[in-house]
Amino acid sequence: QQPVQSPQAVILREGEDAVINCSSSKALYSVHWYRQKHGEAPVFLMILLKGGEQKGHDKISASFNEKKQQSSLYLTASQLSYSGTYFCGTDPGAGSYQLTFGKGTKLSVIP
């Protein structure tokens, strides 16, 4: 079952902040975040492992709460280059090799 991402779409002005949420109905071992720019392949941003780990990538950071089976992606002081569709991919662990991706959140940053 696909994780649920919210919001589905968001429009920001440069410099504004945004939060994208990813919620799963299953227990998770890790959560991956990817960004896909228009006409391009998805690109890996970060992995969050079990243990409430927070990670950062430039001004993009994320958290993972395995008890709530949720992860959030934080985009701070957004730049035009942040525009794209963000996907979370959930990993149930237990020897699984695959990720289940959400439907994506389309982020548009305008001047």
Add this chain to the structure above:
Amino acid sequence: DVKVTQSSRYLVKRTGEKVFLECVQDMDHENMFWYRQDPGLGLRLIYFSYDVKMKEKGDIPEGYSVSREKKERFSLILESASTNQTSMYLCASSATRSGKNYEQYFGPGTRLTVT
């Protein structure tokens, strides 16, 4: 620089044709994946492979088969293409070490149109 390549960026086929989509990775990754991407539905896993000649069904395997004869190459086969298989197809690869999944690297995609 890591690389996943796909045989075609655009492909147009007729209903009923057999279609082969090929993917090659140069990172010596154990795992390879085929996804289809449709507007509003995200990335949905068709099949994946965790070793040569090994394959597992993903969430939407109906109408597809796969082949992995060499570690670097993973093929997606549409035995008899149908119009509802018109989509963007993305291949990806990843490593697995110590039981942990590492990041997936995606190819540029093949936009398949079945008429």
